[in-house]
Amino acid sequence: MTTVDAERLRTALAGPEAAARVADRAAQGGRPAAVLIALAEHAEGTRIVLVEKDARLRTHAGQVAFPGGSIEASDASAVAGALREADEEVGLAPGEVEVLGVLPPAYVRASDFAVTAVVGRWPTPRPLVPVDVTEIAAVHSVAVDVLVDPANRLTWTHPAGFSGPGFVVGELFIWGFTAYLLDGLFDLAGWTVPWDVERVSDIPERFRIGRRR
Structure with missing residues (x-):
């Protein structure tokens, strides 16, 4: 059973290991954004709290993501x-979360965002x-034990030539920036x-960026 070692995470997020995890996507510009990785005990x-984006959005349509x-x-x-966005999107109030630290901003090319991941x-x-409800289609609470199970992990490939770590949990396919952050957090x-x-x-069509109804 996976539990949160708060002190270990605080130390790791404040140290060079955290910067190294996002060094390949270090933000060199982009609009500032933030997501909340909420570790529910x-x-x-x-x-972990995840959201499924509405399929009609202009970017990241249908994708699984963090509130933000x-x-x-x-x-x-x-x-x-990040705390405000989580409150607005799924009703997780700032006072309910103990912030442990942040990952340095990482660049997301598809939306031109420099995203800071806040871990709490x-x-x-x-x-x-x-x-x-105009942006969020569903909220999912997914066990870390399920996500780290090797049977649920894979490498996704995109028709544009990109690839990265991914997760399959039931009918959910988690890829892209969200899976990238999960992979780093677990390390x-x-x-x-x-x-x-x-x-x-x-990547199944349902979860691929740019899908429209």
């Missing part, structure tokens, strides 16, 4: 922006539903289990 182990979005002028910091403990989780937290990087899959 259930009796049966840690779960653009940092606004009224946000005091990237942390404040959620010690008293409860069911969440979409609040911003930092010491949760990674060796998996077969040679297991390759195309």
